[in-house]
Amino acid sequence: MAFPDDVLTKDEHVVLHMHPHWKEAIRPAFVLVLALAALITGWVLLPSGTGGMIALYAIAAAAVVLVLWQTLWPVLLWRTTHHVFTNERVILQHGVFSRDRRDIPLGRVNDHAMSQTFIERMLGCGTLTIESAGERGQSVLRDMPQVEKVQTTLYELIEANQDKHSLGDDEMRQIMKETQL
Numbered sequence: 001m002a003f004p005d006d007v008l009t010k011d012e013h014v015v016l017h018m019h020p021h022w023k024e025a026i027r028p029a030f031v032l033v034l035a036l037a038a039l040i041t042g043w044v045l046l047p048s049g050t051g052g053m054i055a056l057y058a059i060a061a062a063a064v065v066l067v068l069w070q071t072l073w074p075v076l077l078w079r080t081t082h083h084v085f086t087n088e089r090v091i092l093q094h095g096v097f098s099r100d101r102r103d104i105p106l107g108r109v110n111d112h113a114m115s116q117t118f119i120e121r122m123l124g125c126g127t128l129t130i131e132s133a134g135e136r137g138q139s140v141l142r143d144m145p146q147v148e149k150v151q152t153t154l155y156e157l158i159e160a161n162q163d164k165h166s167l168g169d170d171e172m173r174q175i176m177k178e179t180q181l
Contacts, residue, residue, distance in 0.1 A: 007091070007101075008086065009088065011087075011088075012086045012087060012088045012089075013086060013087055014084055014085070014086050015085050015086060015087060015153060015157060016083075016084070016085040016150060016153055017082065017083075017084050017085075018082075018083045018084075018085075018144065018145060018146075018150065019078060019079065019081055019082065019083070019145075020078055020081055020083075020142070020143040020144070020145070021123065021124075021125035021143040021144065021145040022145070023123055023125060023143060024074065024078045024143055025074075025075065025078065027070070027074070028070060028071040028072075028074045028075055029071075031066060031067065031070040031071050032067055032071045034066075035063035035066050035067050035071075036063070038059055038062075038063055039056075039059055039060055039063050042055065042056050042059040042060075043056060073096075076096045077094070077096060080093075080094060080095055080096050080099075081093070081094040082094070083141055083144065083150075085150070085153060085154060085157060086157075087106075087157060087160065087161070088105065088106060088161065089103050089104055089105045089106055090103070090104040090106070090109070090130060090139075090154070091103050091104075092104070092139055092141070102136070102139065104130060104132045104139065106157055106158050106161040107161055107162070107165065108132045108133045108134060109130060109131070109132050109154070109158055110131045110132060110133055111130075111131040112128065112129065112130045112131065112151060112154055112155070112158075113128075113129045113131075113151075114126050114127065114128050114129070114144075114147045114148065114150075114151045115127050115129075116147065120143075120147075124145060124146060125143050125144060125145050125146070125147060126143075126144060126147035126148070127140060127141065127142050127143075127144065127147070128140075128141040128144045128147050128150055128151060128154075129141070130154070
């Protein structure tokens, strides 16, 4: 489920497009292995016959429910969560069946901070907090891969956006000269 390019403006381009860190897949993978192990163990150890077959079907049904709930759903959530940084805004989108999207114009970003636990430092991820002007305030992006690089890129994007929307010294001198004439 790729991020749709049709939400971008004419002069806008994607600088970073990220999903949460791969560590989000550890628990779903563990649940999948556990469900398969339970199914194989039941198949090997349960007696052949009607009672054993009913127990095996019950184990299989529980395994399917567990895999759908604890493996497939988290992977779908991971895949449909997008953190997109463009030259004009930060776009935060998530949702499998319904979709929620928040756009934060770069000019409205007041502050951004990152934090990492020891384990997150080892895995190369962390939490990025973006504070913006407006009613919703902070956006907390947990399990952001390469959070240090993302924070630096966000800073560069904000600076470039400010430079684009403000007058430089030479432009100000030119305006002053024109108004004096």
